[in-house]
Amino acid sequence: MSNINRVIQSGYFNDTLRQWQCQNTHITSLNLMYPIFILDEPDVKEEITSMPGVYRQGLNHVKSMLDPVVESGLKSLLIFGVINKLPKDQYGTHADSLENPVIQALPLLKNWYPELTIACDVCLCPYTSDGHCGIIENQLIDNGKSINRLGEIALSYALAGADIVAPSCMMDGHVTAIKQSLMKGNLLSRVSVLSYSAKFCSVFYGPFRDAANCAPSFSNRSSYQIPVGSSSIAERVVDRDVSESCDMTMVKPGIMYLDIVRKIKDKHPNIPLFIYQVSGEYAMLYHAVQAGVVTLKEGLLEILRSMRRAGGDVIITYYTPEILKWLKEVSPL
Numbered sequence: 001m002s003n004i005n006r007v008i009q010s011g012y013f014n015d016t017l018r019q020w021q022c023q024n025t026h027i028t029s030l031n032l033m034y035p036i037f038i039l040d041e042p043d044v045k046e047e048i049t050s051m052p053g054v055y056r057q058g059l060n061h062v063k064s065m066l067d068p069v070v071e072s073g074l075k076s077l078l079i080f081g082v083i084n085k086l087p088k089d090q091y092g093t094h095a096d097s098l099e100n101p102v103i104q105a106l107p108l109l110k111n112w113y114p115e116l117t118i119a120c121d122v123c124l125c126p127y128t129s130d131g132h133c134g135i136i137e138n139q140l141i142d143n144g145k146s147i148n149r150l151g152e153i154a155l156s157y158a159l160a161g162a163d164i165v166a167p168s169c170m171m172d173g174h175v176t177a178i179k180q181s182l183m184k185g186n187l188l189s190r191v192s193v194l195s196y197s198a199k200f201c202s203v204f205y206g207p208f209r210d211a212a213n214c215a216p217s218f219s220n221r222s223s224y225q226i227p228v229g230s231s232s233i234a235e236r237v238v239d240r241d242v243s244e245s246c247d248m249t250m251v252k253p254g255i256m257y258l259d260i261v262r263k264i265k266d267k268h269p270n271i272p273l274f275i276y277q278v279s280g281e282y283a284m285l286y287h288a289v290q291a292g293v294v295t296l297k298e299g300l301l302e303i304l305r306s307m308r309r310a311g312g313d314v315i316i317t318y319y320t321p322e323i324l325k326w327l328k329e330v331s332p333l
């Protein structure tokens with residue numbers, strides 16, 4: 001047989017046969033988490049200029065925005081607080097004050113959507129005057145003070161109703177500090193920790209920093225986020241977080257780091273692995289679609305399927321509402 005090496009033959013125009021060759025790359029509502037921004041100004045709703053189609057909104061707009069998404073089958077949400085009016089300081093006092101928009105939103109969300117799983121981002125950068133993710137002393141991150149403070153913030157979100165606390169700060173020992181804090185509050189059995197373990201020092205967070213009003217006022221995040229070229233640090237931080245008993249782990253951004261996703265999934269097959277398709281990836285695809293390079297559905301499905309193929313279990317994406325609409329027609333995708 002002359003074509004013995006041709007693998008893509010043998011009737012693979014038949015969709016069932018094609019699907020049998022696609023292991024574990026389907027997308028259902030369980031594979032999606034939807035990130036949203038909640039503002040400290042209840043009546044304001046504004047589009048994020050660098051992320052067309054994505055809004056930040058105050059409490060009075062949250063329900064009307066989420067109702068159709070929950071109706072389409074949303075399973076999990078990731079909340080970011082954004083403060084425009086509340087003051088910022090060195091310790092991020094308003095990260096967990098009673099006026100904090102996340103603290104205010106949690107009981108309402110739990111009441112409106114009892115079945116929805118709610119994760120809260122735990123970080124200081126939206127609340128510190130310097131815009132850094134930890135506490136700065138003498139121009140440097142103070143790791144010990146930072147993780148104590150992050151433990152306090154995580155506990156406040158957990159007490160207010162969060163199901164998952166998700167530290168994105170990249171401080172050493174953040175999982176232990178948060179677990180200990182949850183243990184003090186007797187919340188370990190109700191609240192999980194999703195660590196943004198392998199978070200790279202990426203330029204693709206630019207639109208998010210506009211959205212969350214959290215760009216650093218001096219220097220950058222290179223002392224605590226992973227150098228773009230380093231796979232070894234990514235592996236070590238995941239090992240560290242797993243050894244500290246994080247419940248779920250993450251690689252961020254997504255599309256440029258799928259080699260890391262595969263390595264981590266192979267090493268820790270039993271830990272659910274999240275991939276964050278970040279703001280810059282959202283914007284790139286948005287503009288590619290606007291320019292007629294790809295259609296949204298085909299382009300996004302190819303990206304999501306690649307993420308699943310690389311080993312991602314859950315994808316955090318601003319495109320969740322669109323994907324859920326497609327899932328209403330065909331499920332799984």
Ligand code: PBG
Binds near residue numbers: 121204207280
């Ligand atoms: C804050 C945080 C960032 C993102 C999530 N949490 C930005 C950063 O580290 O500068 C980025 C998300 C996105 O770009 O969509 N620590």
